[in-house]
Amino acid sequence: MRLSVTPNADGFGARVDGISLQAPLSAETTHALRAAWLQHQVLFFPDQPMNDHQFASFGLTFGAFGSDPFVLPVEGHPHVLEIRREANERVSPFGSSWHSDWSFQACPPSATMLHARVLPPLGGDTWFADGYRAFEALSASMQKDLESLTAVHSARRPYSVQGFVAGGGRERSMRIIPSDDAWATQEHPVVRTHPETGRKALWINAVYTLGFKQLDNKASDALLGYLCAHATRDVFVYRHRWQENMLTMWDNRCTQHRATGGYDGHQRIMHRLVIAGDRPR
Numbered sequence: 001m002r003l004s005v006t007p008n009a010d011g012f013g014a015r016v017d018g019i020s021l022q023a024p025l026s027a028e029t030t031h032a033l034r035a036a037w038l039q040h041q042v043l044f045f046p047d048q049p050m051n052d053h054q055f056a057s058f059g060l061t062f063g064a065f066g067s068d069p070f071v072l073p074v075e076g077h078p079h080v081l082e083i084r085r086e087a088n089e090r091v092s093p094f095g096s097s098w099h100s101d102w103s104f105q106a107c108p109p110s111a112t113m114l115h116a117r118v119l120p121p122l123g124g125d126t127w128f129a130d131g132y133r134a135f136e137a138l139s140a141s142m143q144k145d146l147e148s149l150t151a152v153h154s155a156r157r158p159y160s161v162q163g164f165v166a167g168g169g170r171e172r173s174m175r176i177i178p179s180d181d182a183w184a185t186q187e188h189p190v191v192r193t194h195p196e197t198g199r200k201a202l203w204i205n206a207v208y209t210l211g212f213k214q215l216d217n218k219a220s221d222a223l224l225g226y227l228c229a230h231a232t233r234d235v236f237v238y239r240h241r242w243q244e245n246m247l248t249m250w251d252n253r254c255t256q257h258r259a260t261g262g263y264d265g266h267q268r269i270m271h272r273l274v275i276a277g278d279r280p281r
């Protein structure tokens, strides 16, 4: 088997073949995967049947596990979450608004990995948006202005007791734990310099970013609305179609993503883990 990396046409996202993720990887292969991940931001590995033990072991080749608040893990694997939607479920799919994972944490995850266990016959794609190109497409003066702003992030919209994911009355098969902890806030730069590539990315999102510390509410809401729409313009988005047993991993420090629906009447099950990251700068 020979490792092969096939990028999407615009270089955002790449398919990786010629590798088996079920067994430990050599230092050389781990290095090549890390380089491909840093370059293409989203990597997808078709045809990788694996159990949670193998999934977690592969995760650890990219760093220590991050922490997952507000969602209970699967039995026996404290770092693996199950994203599950049953055929008869009518709530919006988990993660279906644009976000970077856990951006309300002081040190949000560097990577997220998702392994497809059960897929619907159609629908259920995951969309990714490239934060580097979103930043680079802004005018020089806008880039400069944004570099002096601080964004305030919080988990309150989805995970407070009345939150749109966790709130009462929503029949979900996922094991969500609403909490008053979701009201805490965290400040991060709006323009994030990636700790490994040195590139700058626009780092706000519609779920967890509440606004900007230096602006009044009206100006803050207007700017946030503009930036969220800009960051997820079609030209920056890769629409990822899943196959069963595919593993996909993304760089959470320079991307956003969202789950999509379109599969009512069918089950979808994914297993997910996050790798610890550092404080955004």
Ligand code: SIN
Pocket (backbone or CB within 6 Å): 083, 094, 095, 096, 124, 125, 126, 257, 258, 259, 260, 270, 272
């Ligand atoms: C997520 O991690 O936000 C969910 C993505 C998905 O289920 O497609």
